Amino acid sequence: MIRQQDLGDGVAALLYACDGALNTLDASLNRELGERIDALLADDGVKGIVIGSDKPDFIAGGDLKELQAAPDPASVVAIVAPFLAALRKIEKGGKPVVAALPGTALGGGLELALACHQRIAADNASARFGFPEATLGLMPGAGGTQRLPRLIGIAAAAPMLLDGTRLSLADAVTRKLIDQVVAPADLLETAKQWALANPGATQPWDRKGFAAPGFAVQSAAGRQFFAGAWARASRGAGASNLAARAILECLQQGMERSLEAGIVIETRQFARLAAGNDAKNKIRTLFNGVNRARSMTMRPSGPPPSTVGHLAVIGGGVMGRGIAHVAALAGLQVTLLDLSDEAARKSRDEIARNATREHEKGRLRMTPQALLSRIEPTADYARIAQADFVLEAVFERADVKQAVLERAAAVVGRDVPIASNTSTMPITGLAGYATMPERVIGLHFFSPVDRMPLVEVIRARQTSDATLARALDLMKQLGKTPVVVNDGLGFFTSRIVTTYSSETLNLIGEGVPPQLIDNAAVNAGFAIGGAALAELTTMPLLADILKSMRGDGQRIANAGNRAEPTLAALLALGRIGKAAGKGLYDYGPEGRAVWPGLALAFPPAGDPLDEETVRQRLFAVQSLEAVRALDDGILGQALDGDVAAVLGWGYPVHLGGVFGYIDRVGVPAFIAQCESLAARFGARFDPPRRLRDMAAAGQTFYPDEATR
Numbered sequence: 001m002i003r004q005q006d007l008g009d010g011v012a013a014l015l016y017a018c019d020g021a022l023n024t025l026d027a028s029l030n031r032e033l034g035e036r037i038d039a040l041l042a043d044d045g046v047k048g049i050v051i052g053s054d055k056p057d058f059i060a061g062g063d064l065k066e067l068q069a070a071p072d073p074a075s076v077v078a079i080v081a082p083f084l085a086a087l088r089k090i091e092k093g094g095k096p097v098v099a100a101l102p103g104t105a106l107g108g109g110l111e112l113a114l115a116c117h118q119r120i121a122a123d124n125a126s127a128r129f130g131f132p133e134a135t136l137g138l139m140p141g142a143g144g145t146q147r148l149p150r151l152i153g154i155a156a157a158a159p160m161l162l163d164g165t166r167l168s169l170a171d172a173v174t175r176k177l178i179d180q181v182v183a184p185a186d187l188l189e190t191a192k193q194w195a196l197a198n199p200g201a202t203q204p205w206d207r208k209g210f211a212a213p214g215f216a217v218q219s220a221a222g223r224q225f226f227a228g229a230w231a232r233a234s235r236g237a238g239a240s241n242l243a244a245r246a247i248l249e250c251l252q253q254g255m256e257r258s259l260e261a262g263i264v265i266e267t268r269q270f271a272r273l274a275a276g277n278d279a280k281n282k283i284r285t286l287f288n289g290v291n292r293a294r295s296m297t298m299r300p301s302g303p304p305p306s307t308v309g310h311l312a313v314i315g316g317g318v319m320g321r322g323i324a325h326v327a328a329l330a331g332l333q334v335t336l337l338d339l340s341d342e343a344a345r346k347s348r349d350e351i352a353r354n355a356t357r358e359h360e361k362g363r364l365r366m367t368p369q370a371l372l373s374r375i376e377p378t379a380d381y382a383r384i385a386q387a388d389f390v391l392e393a394v395f396e397r398a399d400v401k402q403a404v405l406e407r408a409a410a411v412v413g414r415d416v417p418i419a420s421n422t423s424t425m426p427i428t429g430l431a432g433y434a435t436m437p438e439r440v441i442g443l444h445f446f447s448p449v450d451r452m453p454l455v456e457v458i459r460a461r462q463t464s465d466a467t468l469a470r471a472l473d474l475m476k477q478l479g480k481t482p483v484v485v486n487d488g489l490g491f492f493t494s495r496i497v498t499t500y501s502s503e504t505l506n507l508i509g510e511g512v513p514p515q516l517i518d519n520a521a522v523n524a525g526f527a528i529g530g531a532a533l534a535e536l537t538t539m540p541l542l543a544d545i546l547k548s549m550r551g552d553g554q555r556i557a558n559a560g561n562r563a564e565p566t567l568a569a570l571l572a573l574g575r576i577g578k579a580a581g582k583g584l585y586d587y588g589p590e591g592r593a594v595w596p597g598l599a600l601a602f603p604p605a606g607d608p609l610d611e612e613t614v615r616q617r618l619f620a621v622q623s624l625e626a627v628r629a630l631d632d633g634i635l636g637q638a639l640d641g642d643v644a645a646v647l648g649w650g651y652p653v654h655l656g657g658v659f660g661y662i663d664r665v666g667v668p669a670f671i672a673q674c675e676s677l678a679a680r681f682g683a684r685f686d687p688p689r690r691l692r693d694m695a696a697a698g699q700t701f702y703p704d705e706a707t708r
Contacts, residue, residue, distance in 0.1 A: 001017055001018065001032070002014050002015065002016055002017065002029065002032050002033060002036055003016075003017045004036065007050060007188060007189075007192045008192070009047070009192070009196060010045055010046055010047035010048065010196075011046075011047060011048045011049070011050060011192045011195050011196065012040055012046050012048075012049055012050070013049075013050040013051070013100075013188060013191075013192075014036055014037075014049065014050070014051050014052070015051075015052050015053055015054045016029075016051075016053045016054065016055070016059055017054040017055070018055075021055075022055065022057065022060040023053055023055055023057070023058065023059040023060060023109070024059070024060055024061060024062060024063045025059060025061065025062045025063060025083065025108045026062070026063040026066050026079070027066065027078065027082070030079065030082040030083035030086070031082045033082070033083065033086045034082045034083070034089070037049075037086050037089050037090060037093070038089070040095070041089065041093040041094070041095060046095065047095065047096075047195065047196060047199065048096045048097070048098070048192070048195025048196060048199075049090075049095060049096070049097045049098070049195065050097075050098045050099075050100050050188060050191040050192060050195060051090075051098070051100065051112065051113075051116060052099075052100035052101070052102065052187070052188060052191070053100075053101075053102055053103075055102070055103075056102055056103050057102065057103035057105070057127070058099075058101045058102060058103060058104060058105040058109050058113070059105060059106070059107075059108060059109025059110075060104065060106050060107070060109060061106045061107025061108050061109060061132070062079075062108045062141075064136070064283050064287055064288075065288075066079060067079070067138075067274050067279075067283070068280050068283050068705065069705075071275070072275050073268075073271035073272055073274075073275045074271070075275070076141075076271040076274040076275050077267060080141050080267065080270070080271075081267075083112075083142050084142055084143065084263060084267065087111070087112065087143060088115075088260075090115050090116060091115055091117075091202075091203045091206060092202075092203075092206060095199075095201075096117050096118070096194070096195040096198045096199060096200075096201035097115075097116045097117055097195075097201070098116055098117065098118045098119075098120060098191040098192075098195050099112065099113035099116035099118070099119045099120065099191075100120055100122075100187050100188055100190075100191040101113060101119060101120065101121040101122065101127070101187075102121075102122045102124065102184060102187060103124045103126065103127045104126070104127050104128045104129070105127075105129050106128065106129070106130055106131070106132055106166070107131055107132060107133055107140065108140075108141070108142050110130065110131065110144065110177075111140060111142040111143055111144045111147070112142070113177075114143070114144070114147040114148060114151065114177075115143065115147065115203075117198065117201035117202070117203065118179050118180070118191075118194050118195075118198070118201070119179050119180075120178075120179060120180045120181075120182060120187065120190055120191050120194065121169060121172070121173075121180070121181050121182075121187075122181070122182065122183070122184040122187045123169070123181050123183055123184065124169060124184065125168075125169065127168070127169045127172075128166040128167065128168065129166065129167045129169075129172040129177055129178070130160055130164060130166035130167055131144050131148075131160055131161055131164065132164040133164070133243070134163065134164050134243045134244065134247065135164040135282075135286065136279060136282045136283050136286055136287055137242065137243050137273065137276075137278045137279035137280075137281070137282035137283070137654060138243060138270070138273055138274060138279050138282075138283075139161070139243050139246050139250070139266075139269060139270055139273055140161065140247075140266070140270070141266065141267065141270030141271075141274070143259075143263050143266065144161065144266075145157075145247055145250040145251060145254060145262070145266050146254050146255075146259055146262040146263055147205070147259070148160065148161065149212060149251060149255055150204070150205045150210075150212045150255075150259070151176065151177070151204070151212075151213075152175050152176055152177065152213060153212060153214030153215075154214055154215065154217070154222070154225065154251055154255060155214050155215070155225060156175060156213075156214070157251070158225075158229065158251065161247050161251070162229075162233075162244050162247055162248075169181065180194075205259050206259075212255065216255075217251075217255050217256050218256070226251075226252055229248055230248060233245055233248060242273060242276070242278050242654070243279070246269040246270075246272070246273055247269075249265070249269060250262065250265055250266045250269055253265050254266060277654075277656075278654040280656075280705060281654055281655060281656030281657075281660050281664070282653050282654060282656075284639070284642075284656060284660065284702065285639070285642045285643055285646050285653060285656050285657050285660065286646065286653060288639070289639045289640070289642060289643040290453075290481055290643055290647070293481045293482055293483055293640070293643055294476075294481055296472050296475075296482075298472070298484045298636075299468070299469050299472045299473075300465035300466075300468055300469045302465055302466075302469075303465060303466045303469035303470065305473060306469070306470045306473045307388075307473065307477065308332055308388045308470075308473070308477060309332065309333060309388055310332070310333045310334075310335070310386060310387045310388050310389075311324075311327045311332045311333070311334050311335070311387060311388065311389050311390075311391065311474075312334075312335045312337060312384035312387035312389070312390045312391065312408070312412070313327070313334055313335070313336050313337065313391050313392075313393060314338075314384075314390065314392040314393065314394060314404055315337075315338065315392060315393040315394035315395070315404075315421075316336055316337075316338035316343055316344055316346070316347025316348075316377075317347075317393065317394070317395070318447060319393040319421055319447060319449065320336065320338075320347065320393035320394075320421075321336075321347050321350055321354075322445065322447065322448055322449025323391060323393055323421065323445060323449055324336045324347075324348075324351060324375055325351050325354065325355065325371070325449065325450055326449055326450050326478050326479075326480075327478060328371045328372075328375050329364075329365070329366070329371060329450075330477050330478050330479065331374075331477075332374065332477065333374050333376075334374055334375045334376065335376045335378060335383050335384050335387060336348060336375055336376065336377050337379065337380075337381065337383070338377070338378075339379060340379045341377065341378060341379045343379070344377030344378055344379055345377045347377060348372065348375055348377040351371075351372065351375060352368055352372055355368035355371050355372065356368045358450075381407055381408070381410075381411050382411060384408065384411060384412060385411045385412060387412055387416060388416065389416065389417050389419070389474055390408045390412055390416060390417070390418045390419065391418075391419045391420075391443060392404045392405060392408065392418070392419070392420050392421065393421040393445075396422060396423065396424070396425065398425060398429075398430075401420060401422065401425065401430055402430060402433040405418060405420065405430055405433045405434045405440070406433045406434065408434070409433075409434035409435045410435070414435065414436055414439075415436075415439065416439065417439050417440075417467045417470050417471060418434055418439055418441075419440070419441050419442065419443040419471060420440070420441075420442050420443070421443055421444060421445055422442060422444065423444055423490075423491075423493075423494045424489070424491075424494045424545070424548045424549060425548075426460075426487050426489060427440060427442040427459075427463070427487045428460040428461045428462065428487045430460075431460050431461075431462050431463070437460070437462040438462045438463060438464040438467060439463075439464065439466075439467050440460060440462070440463065441457065441458065441459065441467050441468065441471050442456070442457070442458025442459075442460065442487070442491070443455055443456075443457060443458070443471060443475075444456035444457075444491060444493065444494075445480075446647075446648055452647070452648075453479075453480060454480070454481050454482075454483065454493075454643075454644060454648045455475055455478075455480045455481070455482050455483075456482075456483055456485060456491055456493050456644065456648070457471055457472065457475070457482045457483065457484045457485070458485055458486070458487055458491050459484060459485070459486050459487060460487045461487060481643070483640045483641075483643055483644045484636070484640070485634050485635055485636075485640070486633055486634050486635075486636075487634075488629075488632060488634045489549060489551050490549050491634065492626075492629050492635055492641060492644055493644050493645075493648045493649065494545075494549070495549070495625060495629055495634070496622050496625050496629070496645065496649075496658060497648075497649045498545060498546065499557055499621040499622055499624075499625045500530055500533075500618060500621065500649070501530060501533065501534060501537070501542060501545070501546070501563070502546060502557075502561055502563035502621075503530070503563075503617055503618055504517055504529075504533070504534055504618070505534065505542075505563035505566045505567060506560075506561060506562055506563055506566070506617075506681075507530075507609075507614060507617065508531065508566055508584065508598075508602060509563070509565065509566035509569075509602055510562075510602070510604070510605045510606075510609075511602045511603050511604030512608075512609055512614060513594065513598075514529075514531035514532075514584040514585065514594060514598070515531070515594060516609075516614060517529055517531045517614055517618075518530065518531050518532050519611060520611045520612075520614040520615040520618060521615070521618055523611070523615075524615050524652055524655075525652025525654055525655065526650060526651070526652060527650045528650070530618060531584050531585075534577070535577045535578040535583045535584060535585060536577065536578055537577065538576055538577035538578075538579060538580075538583075539567055539570050539571050539575060539577050539583060540571065540576065542567060543564070543567045543568070543571065546563055546564050546567065547564070550564075556628070556683060556684055556686065557621070557624075557625055557628070557684050558684070559682050559683035559684040559686075560681060560682020560683060560684055561682070561684060566602070569602075570583070570584075570601070573597065573601060575595065582595065583595070584598060616673055616677060617677060617681065617685075619661055620670075620673065620674055620677055620685055621685070622658050622661075623658045623659070623661050623662050623670070624674065624684070624685065624687065626641050626658040626659060627659075627662075627688050627690055627691060628688055629641070630690070631688060631690055638657075638659035638660075638701040638702070639659075639702075641657060641658055641659055642656055642657020642658060642659050642660050643657070644657075645657040645658045659701040659702075660701070660702070662691070662700075662701060663700045663701050663702055663705075667691060667694050667695045667699070668695045670687075670691070671687045671691055671695055674686070674687045
């Protein structure tokens with residue numbers, strides 16, 4: 001709702017007061033704003049209007065659930081049209097309107113503020129201002145692509161629109177998004193006084209002779225800017241980057257026209273994006289799924305909240321250093337334990353070097369010295385006796401991990417959780433080496449730890465509710481996004497990623513060129529292709545991973561699989577990977593080229609495959625194995641798997657994830673596709689019974705969403 005308040009002297013305030021913690025815009029609220037603006041503009045006793053909030057922040061943006069449910073562009077337009085009309089009335093209604101911003105204003109909230117004649121913000125260090133829509137496959141839909149560049153110029157506006165950059169209050173003032181900063185207690189009064197002092201307020205773009213700051217679209221600088229921007233939008237995810245393309249069209253076409261014409265262009269593009277699959281998939285996975293994970297709804301309710309003050313990290317390798325870094329950054333005291341004092345000190349020194357680099361780039365929110373003061377290097381297990389939580393991140397070898405768990409369990413308190421950072425080893429087996437195995441859990445971090453948000457939390461057969469709760473509390477302290485899975489070979493993420501790598505090697509073994517494999521993946525939205533990923537992993541390590549994931553050899557994922565023989569042949573020929581300068585590709589001073597001996601080692605088998613068939617194979621094996629993991633009870637629900645896929649190994653987010661992909665193709669069509677692949681390439685493509693039952697019942701993994 002919007003609460004109206006009389007500020008005196010003919011100034012009225014409209015204060016957003018939605019249910020819940022945040023103000024979010026929806027169709028009914030948009031209509032209410034229009035009605036209240038109409039009434040205030042028609043009231044001769046009203047000299048000015050202040051728009052603010054009853055909450056600590058202003059407005060967080062639009063109601064994404066409402067947008068996600070919109071079945072077509074016309075339904076989207078119906079949601080935003082009253083808001084668009086209200087904003088233009090604010091600008092041209094003949095009375096001064098001031099935005100009084102107590103805190104953060106994002107998306108539609110910032111668009112509302114930009115339509116006001118003056119923006120006054122409370123002095124709030126936590127406030128952020130920006131347009132995060134592009135990160136969810138959307139774009140501003142209430143004039144943001146038109147008012148922002150008219151206010152600060154195209155070059156300054158583009159990063160905010162295309163990258164979702166959020167500005168601090170100081171930066172927003174520097175960029176001239178905010179006109180004035182006052183003490184929070186003075187916010188409404190200052191806004192009132194400005195309205196009284198500026199009875200004839202108008203917007204710059206409504207004044208005769210207005211020209212936006214910076215370059216014009218058709219100037220030499222403008223043409224150069226858009227040429228570069230379009231090229232960047234076409235790289236990486238390629239055609240999947242629909243939001244960036246739509247934003248650029250609005251900037252380029254809208255800034256050559258009037259504000260009204262530009263908003264018409266923007267509305268058309270926004271409605272198309274919001275009603276499309278890409279945005280709905282991104283909203284579901286990156287907003288609904290990630291928020292669910294971070295809200296810890298999977299945490300057992302019985303155990304009381306806990307806080308880790310002292311974390312013991314055992315192992316000073318890449319993962320151990322990364323975990324120690326993020327823990328110290330979160331304010332924990334860390335004991336970093338390694339094989340020797342010297343090794344532990346070297347690990348801490350490496351953390352120091354990384355922290356210094358991050359600090360120089362402005363990415364570290366404390367000094368390197370402050371961070372390092374929280375990390376104690378040692379080789380003495382007695383130094384971890386008082387730890388609240390133990391996390392081992394030693395070499396991926398069962399005997400090493402078993403010995404570490406046994407020693408740690410012997411010195412820490414009997415109720416202290418002990419976690420293993422492992423990507424493949426079943427936690428249930430490791431837990432047997434610790435006294436009280438119910439306190440053992442798996443925490444699979446991803447590299448680089450300081451940048452990768454996902455942590456796969458693996459519950460072993462014996463893991464207690466108390467241990468799971470305390471592990472999730474730690475994830476909250478570290479600011480990580482946890483996905484809880486049950487124990488099993490490869491858990492969820494490694495199990496699925498292995499199918500991507502193994503199918504890549506199947507294709508190599510069949511004589512498919514590596515560049516075709518990489519193009520099929522990258523053109524579909526992967527950041528890196530399967531062949532390039534194998535090169536970075538290195539063939540020896542990949543061989544170890546595939547061996548560890550073989551299990552009893554009877555899993556259907558292994559049916560017709562020739563990945564291991566392919567790897568063995570490559571290793572026998574001395575092909576190691578990119579680090580050695582020779583793998584599927586040769587690496588030299590002039591760059592990368594396909595190894596000429598590859599076609600001789602693996603001559604084509606049968607007719608050449610086209611990119612679409614390769615793409616189908618790479619995507620099908622991942623989704624099929626994900627469904628099997630759901631059947632095996634490794635995963636509790638499809639949304640967790642999609643969050644893990646997108647955050648864990650960079651699955652194309654516009655497809656939604658490994659389960660969202662099946663819904664996008666359509667369950668019956670996906671089954672038919674897999675049956676065709678199984679007939680040609682092996683039984684690993686056979687659809688599980690769950691999918692056949694879903695097709696027969698007309699079910700999908702996300703039944704509440706409209707399908708197109």
